Amino acid sequence: MTQWYTGNAADDGSERRGWILGHFIDPSEGVRHSKDVEVKWGTHPAGETRPEWAPDDQRTTLVMLIQGKFHVYLTDDSALLQRQGDYLVWGPGVEHSWEAEEDSIVVTVRWPSLPS
Numbered sequence: 001m002t003q004w005y006t007g008n009a010a011d012d013g014s015e016r017r018g019w020i021l022g023h024f025i026d027p028s029e030g031v032r033h034s035k036d037v038e039v040k041w042g043t044h045p046a047g048e049t050r051p052e053w054a055p056d057d058q059r060t061t062l063v064m065l066i067q068g069k070f071h072v073y074l075t076d077d078s079a080l081l082q083r084q085g086d087y088l089v090w091g092p093g094v095e096h097s098w099e100a101e102e103d104s105i106v107v108t109v110r111w112p113s114l115p116s
Contacts, residue, residue: 002030009041018042023113040108044070044100053095059110061096062089068104073097081106 012032013020022038046068053075063072065081072079072088075095079088090096 005029005031010043013041018108022110023115035113036111038108038110038113040110042104042106042108044068044104044106046100046102046104049099050097053097055095057093058114059112060089060091062087062109063098064107064109066105066107068100068106069102070104070106071099071101073099 007020009018009020016024018040020039020041021032021034023033023035024038025033027033063070063081064087065084067084070081072081073096074090080101081088
């Protein structure tokens with residue numbers, strides 16, 4: 001098994017809703033299989049939303065804005081990511097949903113990598 005990998009996040013994540021690293025990558029695919037961390041490249045057109053609350057009671061999550069304007073709603077507050085590099089981190093037990101206010105690209109990192 002090779003101990004390195006190079007690829008394209010949009011291409012590699014196309015079959016897994018943007019997820020490119022985590023427990024859900026088959027171990028035969030090499031170093032992208034991880035039980036420690038998950039990484040997602042998210043491309044969201046303006047107006048796209050996640051209307052339902054996504055529970056996340058076992059992991060910590062970071063969302064970082066690459067481009068656009070992206071609003072994340074948390075159990076008891078919200079954050080608008082609007083400047084390149086803006087980010088939000090929340091811990092276990094916080095539910096979330098989101099809306100892309102403009103065409104947006106975000107990177108999401110969750111840890112540890114656990115089956116939902």
